[in-house]
Amino acid sequence: MADGDRPDLASGDPQVEFARLFDAHARPLRAYLAGRVGADVADDLVAETFLLALRKRASYDPERAPVRGWLYGIATNLLRNHVRHEVRGFRATARAHGGSTAEHVEDHETRIAERMDAHRHVRDLAAALARLNKIDRDVLLLTSWAELEPSEVAEALGVPPSTVRSRLHRVRRRLRNTVLERHGEDGDA
């Protein structure tokens, strides 16, 4: 079986297969990686992901799962070497958002409140993400930013789908606690 989601990378013409693979997945993968480690590093990681995929293409089994999870699994492994970079980025974002909210005090009241809420949420979320362990961050962001299904996340991370679901539930609950409850928003939820 070979289709767009499950290409026969091992036997097909590498040039043809990887042109298709790149065109189908490079842009969303780059967007996901840019969110995590910034644009400059993302460009390099996209290249490294596909070069590694090319070299490791025989290890992809189309009968097992769609290629997307496999590809993001390679990217996730590459991201492990950028943990420090990513965490520092989230921390810097938290501080930058924290410093910017005061700039809007003169704006329209409603807009002020909405923007400041959003700023606070983003700031606190960034700070919380910096504190998460790597696998929880992977589970959350592969789901939210890369829009992978739990089964694909499971394939990417090498854990059972049930583990992905339980981790996702747990991390979202924790983030709701830390990100939203700090601002007294539990009363109307």
Next chain:
Amino acid sequence: MREEPGSRHDDRLDEALELLHRDRRSEHAELADVRERVLAAARAEADGEVVRLPRRVPASRRWLPAVAAAAAVLVLAVLVPGAGSWWSPPDSAPEQAAVQPAPSARDVLERAAGAALHSGDPVVPEGAYRRVTEHAAAAVHIRFEDGGGYSYLRESRQETRVPANTGDVWRVRTVPLGTPRWLGGTVPEFPLAEQEKARSRDERWHLCDRGLLAVSCDGVKGAGEPVRDPGPLYDAVPREPGELRTYLAEAAARELFVPSPERVEPAGDVWDAAVLLLADGLVPADLRAALFRVLAELPGVHVTERAAHAGERTGVAVGTEGDRRVREVIVDPGTGEFLASRVTAGPRPEQPWLSPGTLLELRVVSTTVVTGAGEVTGTASAPPRSVTETTRSGPTEAAPSVTVSVERPSG
């Protein structure tokens, strides 16, 4: 907190997730060069230029562990280049040091600390910038699950312009230079496409702040609202060497340490944290002096090269030698300038396909004060040697690629 799945909390969490780093994620990326690089490698595979490929894993076996174990190890490194390049000594390397008495590392660093304190910090007039230029040659190492892998070299130049008010938007430009150079590996060499031409990322505005350990431009990108005035840079970092050493150890454990089977230095290793500060180009003179003194007191630090080449400068290299890595800083003890950081593979390199003695990292950094138009306005601790900058096409060429004004050390 009351847990209410599907509630407005979930919506707001999703909204925050959507907003976080949205600019980065939605930015249009020009991937044509990356695509060409991947397809060039694919063509090489199709043509049989790369012959060793993993065997097909039987369907009954999980494929993921193999992929997971194929985690690529991206490490900065530099191969020892040919003599006369910007990162290696010219043939006419200074010889006078050979006849001088050998100084101790403590002597060198103490002298550099005193000179730094004497020179002080540059004055940055309103409207002017500090310009920090870093020229680095670096490599990426990819490791496969079978222990093999490959390495290639890449070179870049980064320029950072920091306004007088460091809370204002900084300007950062990173330019990849030349074509990555194959360094070696357990697989046959395959073609490496020329690095992406610096287009969108060639000239990019970043919001930066001080970070927890060093100045960070990682968190926010794109022109936007300035952060609040953070005050003097590094004002919270202790200057007393004992306190500073503790601070560096804690910061290193928190910020720098990434567990790796290849790494042998413990969490909280002070050397890397100190060098990270010194090499950012913005450390005040008194802190630079304190950092030199901290390095001087670390175990095993000694003079490794009395006439070490760093761009167009020559300084004294002091460092510490480990089994995997030899780490050095190159300083000018006469002016108190930090010129470069350098890492060399030890007797047992982390990447076994590289030769012991390979230089693993070299970052030549210089700082000057310029106007908004880029004109040099004054000097800090040493007169500028040049104000011209040129680039080179690749790391293998011998001609010096960068000539920068050097007014103040990077640290």
